Amino acid sequence: xxxxxxxxxxxxxxxxxxxxxxxxxxxxxxGLFSLLSILIFSFxxxxxxxxxxxxxxxxxxxTVVFASILGLNRSLAMERDQGNLxxxxxxxxxxxxxxxxKLIGNYLFALAVGxxxxxxxxxxxxxxxxxxxxxxxLFLGTLGFSTVGTLLATMTxxxxxxxxxxxxxxxxxxxxxLLASVHASTNILTNAPIDDWIAWPQILVVxxxxxxxxxxxxxxxxxxD
Amino acid sequence: MSVIASSNPNQNARxxxxxxxPLLRIxxxxxxxxxxxxxxxxxxxxxxxIDQGQVQRIFYVHLAAFTGAFIAFCGTVIGGVQYLRTRNxxxxxxxxxxxxxxxxxxxxxxxxxxIWARPIWNTWWTWDPRLTSxxxxxxxxxxxxxxxxxxxxxxxxxRFASIYGILAITTxxxxxxxxxxxxxxxxxxxxxxxxxxxxxxxxxxxSERMGMTIGINSTIWSTLVPVTLMWHRVRLQNLAERxxxxxxxxxxx
Numbered sequence: 001x002x003x004x005x006x007x008x009x010x011x012x013x014x015x016x017x018x019x020x021x022x023x024x025x026x027x028x029x030x031g032l033f034s035l036l037s038i039l040i041f042s043f044x045x046x047x048x049x050x051x052x053x054x055x056x057x058x059x060x061x062x063t064v065v066f067a068s069i070l071g072l073n074r075s076l077a078m079e080r081d082q083g084n085l086x087x088x089x090x091x092x093x094x095x096x097x098x099x100x101x102k103l104i105g106n107y108l109f110a111l112a113v114g115x116x117x118x119x120x121x122x123x124x125x126x127x128x129x130x131x132x133x134x135x136x137x138l139f140l141g142t143l144g145f146s147t148v149g150t151l152l153a154t155m156t157x158x159x160x161x162x163x164x165x166x167x168x169x170x171x172x173x174x175x176x177x178l179l180a181s182v183h184a185s186t187n188i189l190t191n192a193p194i195d196d197w198i199a200w201p202q203i204l205v206v207x208x209x210x211x212x213x214x215x216x217x218x219x220x221x222x223x224x225d
Numbered sequence: 226m227s228v229i230a231s232s233n234p235n236q237n238a239r240x241x242x243x244x245x246x247p248l249l250r251i252x253x254x255x256x257x258x259x260x261x262x263x264x265x266x267x268x269x270x271x272x273x274x275i276d277q278g279q280v281q282r283i284f285y286v287h288l289a290a291f292t293g294a295f296i297a298f299c300g301t302v303i304g305g306v307q308y309l310r311t312r313n314x315x316x317x318x319x320x321x322x323x324x325x326x327x328x329x330x331x332x333x334x335x336x337x338x339x340i341w342a343r344p345i346w347n348t349w350w351t352w353d354p355r356l357t358s359x360x361x362x363x364x365x366x367x368x369x370x371x372x373x374x375x376x377x378x379x380x381x382x383x384r385f386a387s388i389y390g391i392l393a394i395t396t397x398x399x400x401x402x403x404x405x406x407x408x409x410x411x412x413x414x415x416x417x418x419x420x421x422x423x424x425x426x427x428x429x430x431x432s433e434r435m436g437m438t439i440g441i442n443s444t445i446w447s448t449l450v451p452v453t454l455m456w457h458r459v460r461l462q463n464l465a466e467r468x469x470x471x472x473x474x475x476x477x478x
Contacts, residue, residue: 148392155385159375169372172365173392175358176399203406210395218388221309 008093012101016075020109026074030067030113037063038121052125057185060117060129061178064138065145068110069170072146072153073163075106080157089223099150099219107146114138127189133201137184140204144177144211145170151215154222177211180204249456256445256453263289263442271438283341285438289446290334295397297327297451298366302394305387314466315459317383320390321373322458326451328366335359346411355412358400365396 003011020026041059045051079085079102088098115138122129149170156165180203187197245253267285274281304320307313338356339349350356369389376382404410431439 151388151392155372155388156375158381159372159385160377161375165372165375169368169389172361172368172396175361176395179399199406207395214392218391221384221388224384 003091003093003097005094005097008091008097009101009104012088012098013104016102016105017108019078020105026071026109027112029074030071030109031116033070034063034067034113034117035120037066038117038124042124052127053190054186056121056125056127056129057182057189060114060121060185061141061182063117064110064114064142065171065174065178066167067113068106068142068146068149069167071109071113072106072149072170073157073166075102075109076150076153076157077162085223095220095223096216098223099154099216102154103146103150103215106150107143110142110146111139114142129189131188133188134185137181137188137201137204140201140208141177141181144181144204144208145174147208147211147215148173148177151219151222154219176207177204180207245460249453249460252449252453252456256449259445259449263438263445266438266441271435272432274435277345280341280344283337285442286446287334287337287341288439289442290330290337292443292447293451294327294330294334295401296447297323297330297455298394298397299323300451300455301327301369301390305390308383308387314383315463317387318459318462319455320387321462322455323451324366324369324390324393325458326454328363328370329454330446330451331359331363331366335363351411353412354403354410355400358396358403362396362400365393369393 038059041055041063045055045059079088089095115135118129118135118138121127149166152170152173153166156162156169159165180200184197184200184204187200263285267282271282271285273279300323301320302323304316304318304323308316308320338359342351343349369386372389373382373386376385404412
């Protein structure tokens with residue numbers, strides 16, 4: 001008797017959200033890291049008015065990606081250290097439901113950090129970051145690398161090198177997502193005509209769909225034993 | 226085991242598992258001759274480019290190495306998919322061989338590109354979209370090899386490497402299509418129906434002889450070279466695993 005798919009996904013998501021609500025471990029470390037990161041970028045790049053327009057979307061995306069790597073490592077390490085991964089494998093649920101549950105949780109945390117950064121950066125850099133298109137790109141971009149991140153983090157927490165391996169294996173694979181997101185955001189922020197950059201969100205959607213399907217299919221091989 | 230232990234070790238080395246299979250000998254010889262022939266065509270048969278001069282000849286190896294790398298990386302994907310389906314270790318050896326051979330060939334591709342770019346673009350390296358994506362592609366497969374060394378359990382290592390090898394092909398595809406989706410690249414588009422990019426620096430029109438040289442070189446490097454190198458690598462992997470098995474057997478005695 002298998003638990004219905006949706007119910008299993010929601011149960012795992014609820015578990016992650018409840019843990020987070022009680023410990024606030026992920027959001028606080030990811031949030032603090034992001035704030036530090038944009039401060040470091042602002043004086044490392046000496047962002048003046050002109051440089052800001054060009055560089056700000058890069059700063060935003062690099063920060064979101066690194067923060068989500070931090071979060072992914074924690075989120076999956078927690079599953080493993082507490083023996084929860086084994087428990088979920090024993091449970092009569094579809095393996096793909098575990099992936100989807102973890103993915104949605106990680107996605108929400110990454111998205112929360114990204115959405116938190118928008119007002120902060122709007123204030124600190126005096127740039128109009130709250131734009132509907134930019135928020136859409138944020139939704140699409142974080143979905144892309146949360147997908148590959150969830151799959152790869154499940155792999156890397158089972159290895160010897162653990163935390164250090166995830167950025168190495170994840171960044172190259174996430175590059176198509178990052179590339180499309182950064183270019184779309186830069187164009188939006190420089191008020192380029194929509195015809196110039198509408199290809200980027202389209203590419204982003206295609207890449208997201210490809211990664212979702214691939215990772216969804218491959219996940220059952222990650223957690224066999 | 227007992228057969229190997231009892232027979233003369235010298236004789237065994239010559240006639241036993243260490244000898245190359247006949248087909249591999251023929252293939253190796255054919256590859257060496259074919260590569261030499263391809264180089265001859267590139268260096269002597271094809272005409273000298275009017276604008277770029279002799280340095281343009283490196284292009285015959287540059288493109289050919291990429292086609293070889295592409296085939297090898299496809300071997301990694303096929304090996305990975307088949308390993309996950311059948312759990313036959315041989316498929317994983319093919320995947321590993323594909324990643325290593327592909328990495329070597331794509332580094333060759335990068336290096337020849339840099340040698341060409343120095344006189345033509347007046348710089349060894351530029352952060353052009355295609356150059357960047359090709360570099361990322363190399364790093365992805367370096368990460369593949371790192372992932373392999375990071376896992377002790379052999380079965381888990383094969384499984385994870387298969388998964389990563391399948392995902393990694395996206396960076397290869399990105400490198401292939403990026404000159405189409407990023408109009409600001411200065412890398413010449415040689416193959417395919419796309420209109421030559423107006424920003425491209427160092428594009429050339431080729432004569433019949435040059436076209437033939439490109440075709441023959443690419444064919445050699447995309448068939449004989451990766452297949453032969455991967456076969457040797459798979460063989461090496463099998464021998465290494467055999468040594469490990471024998472070691473374990475001796476230790477358990």
